Amino acid sequence: MQAPVHHVVGLTSIIRERLLPISGTVNARLQQKVSPNDVVAETRWAREHVLLDVAQLLKVSPEAAERLIKCKVGDEIPASSEIAIGKGIFPRVARTPRDGRVVAVGGGQVLMEAGESKMELRAGIPGTVIQIIPNRGVVIQTAGALVQGVWGNGRIDSGLLVNLMETPETVLTVGRLDVSLRGSVILAGMVKDEETLQAAADLPVRGLILSSIFPSLLSKAREMRYPILVTDGFGSLPMNSAAYKLLSTSAKREATVNAEVLDRYSGARPEVIIPLPISSDPAPPNDVETLIPGLTVRMRRPPAMGMIGSIVAIKPGLTTLASGLRAPAAEIKLENGDTVIAPLVNLEVVG
């Protein structure tokens, strides 16, 4: 059976597509070196629209209003401008209520865009632009360590990685956050209260890498302006040993936290990238592996949820689990020396 790979890898090529949600302008050039905060593409979009029913305002038929409308699609019009004047000694006038750009004219109506917003697409990872996708974005390649997570709050930033985790079970509390951590990405463990998230915002930090978070804190976490990435899940889960080893030994390195919101269909997922110097490009990691003995896997559900182990054997046929269900299963030797039987669908490959 094939299983998806949860990437926790010390050195690999990382290739990421960065796209605007709507058409826009790509600022980056091919082969350009970019930092995570560089704007690689931008676009403008209207926050609001204004529909002016000129026919109704002038008390004329839509056909007559068509002839009286003076503006056309694309016109940038300031507030209170006359866009149509009626007939007669005291003609009625249709004016624009606010600044805007005309996007459609027809049927005696004028539709304007107003309150334009600018959207900037940042590189998200440090690297080289290897492809330009016209009007939409870029593809960036870098090399380094990669640790994927299971939840992100949608923010991106980078900074020096500081390790506050003595063990994979460490809980981050307000008391651990002091001014020396300002501007850092913090390897932080579990978070169990809102005050800690707020204290990190007040410093401010450039990112929190958590092993787990209480579900009740997710809405607060989404409000934070700095990236929050969760490596293992919800509740009180320690960090999986592979991520812990890799991240805790990368302290004092520059780390990018792209806490992208998990999208199971596009494949977007939160990740930490730690760029490393290379002499030649390492191979990119596989996204899918066939489950075979010897593979390193992570347990998605109990028993031993979150633990890393190695497949000893794939059991033939169906195996009766402790729950009584029968399913294809494997024997897993966990890193603590225990051996467990787990259904194949509950395993994900780590690598």
Added chain:
Amino acid sequence: MLAIDVGAANTRAVLFDVIEGEYRFVASGIAPSTAEAPFKDVSEGARSAIENLGKILGRTMLDASRSLIIPSQADGSGVDALVVTLSAGPSIKTVVVGLLADVSLDSARRLTESTYARIMDTIGLSDQRKPDQLIDSLMRTRPDLFIIAGGTDGGASRSIQKLLEPIGLASFLLPQEKRPAVLFAGNAKMEAEVKKLVGSLATSLHFTPNIRPSLETEDIDPAERELARMVVNIRKRQIKGVDALDLWSGGHILPTAYAMGRMVRFLAKVYGSQKGILSVDLGASAAVIAAGFKDKSTLKVLPQFGLGENLSSLTGHTTLEDILRWSSLDISSGVLRDYLYHKSLYPSAIPATKEDLAIAQAVARQALYLAMQSARRDFPQHIARIKPNLTPLFEPILAGGGALSDASRPGQSLLLLLDSIQPVGITTVILDQNNLLPLLGAAASQNNILPVQVLESGAFLSVGTVVSPVVSSKYGTSILRAKLIYENGVEAKVELKYGSLETLPLAIGETGKLSIQCLHGADIGFGPGRGGTIPVSGGALGVVFDGRGRPLDLPGDPVRRRELIKKWNWTLGGG
């Protein structure tokens, strides 16, 4: 005939073939679904499921390039026909448009809820938003689909026209590739007007007969059919590989829920009695409730009660305490909350420990209970019932979907169904362990004999006949006495006490005569206190008597409740 069901968690390939002159279910192969990353191609999971089926049968069905061999070859490889059902994919973001809240908007909502859609916004005559505010709202929502109803045939058109203007303008403002599909199911006289206002701005514009041709009548069936076709087209745009399956099957691809609804409609017509026919499917993508009555059928798809990616938002519809009331183990609300969030990350994961199974079953019970409560609101008024606030009378109840077919013992599945559906009177419960019902619904379009012959071949597991009296009494009071006379003349008796479950064995394939005497005004569908004698067929659990009250009366004390749940599980052999 090969049939493939592409679910949110699993993809199944099922072979039906002619054995001794009749169509039979032969075998099924299963593989994880691949709609999501990193695969992002549903045909990959379908190929793996076909390969697994091929291994079981020792038969080749894919060629060297892993394409389906169709039609079958002289060497025995391949298949003659393929049908596909599909429930994988994100909920289809839908905006419902109509005139009056209690009339066309209500019918449009019912139509929308017949597929894997999520209603993002509702626009009606009473909407206080200005047209430009509506445009902004639609631009933020970015719907995949508009369902527009309103106006009786030949009736109002100006009001509908006013509602269509912002829809047309919002569609115009969206990028070409993000424009929604539009289904118009309103005033039949407005076709030309609708084409003019939104025709060139929608990805596709479909017309169907008015779902509310007059204020008093509702006719959803033709629109459901059209909507099913549209959903497949939307999935083709959203998910890679659907087009390949569509090509292989020659266009015989249907949304799973629609295919199930079609089968229930068929069964209600062919086998229907005074009672309705109920089919429930509890899977990762949605809870689906299809009910067939003599004159009308209802189909309700509830993605919010699916046991997959939407589980983290289940607490928006219920409390943790209401879920935990079903658990046989003492589980904290914190553990349950963490479970819901974790399971939404990994919908295909299965419970491997007893505690995980207890949580999964409690969640499944509450999800199906809520789905049933929601579906009941749309059942027709004049159907056979014992009490208006209870589940109507059904015969039989069919149940499928991952949560039910994965249970280790039939007793576990039956207790889950009794707790969540809370059937009343006398009914037969049938488990669709291989999730065949939707596939038969899809197969019917290619071969109308196949579904009938497979249904009658024993491919489904009859769990047993369930007798659920409606009565209010004290715990431990006798509410019913029953005597089962077997074919060989042997008799077995049972006395059912309020608050308990009892069984009488009657093996699959056996029949018997069941005489029931109702006490304390208990009603099993014959009237309060009236008993009777009925023929019964055997099942995995024989005849099951559920004396726990309707609505189900669970003790408030958690320790006593958990003990009782364990006892009930034990009685039904659920462990």
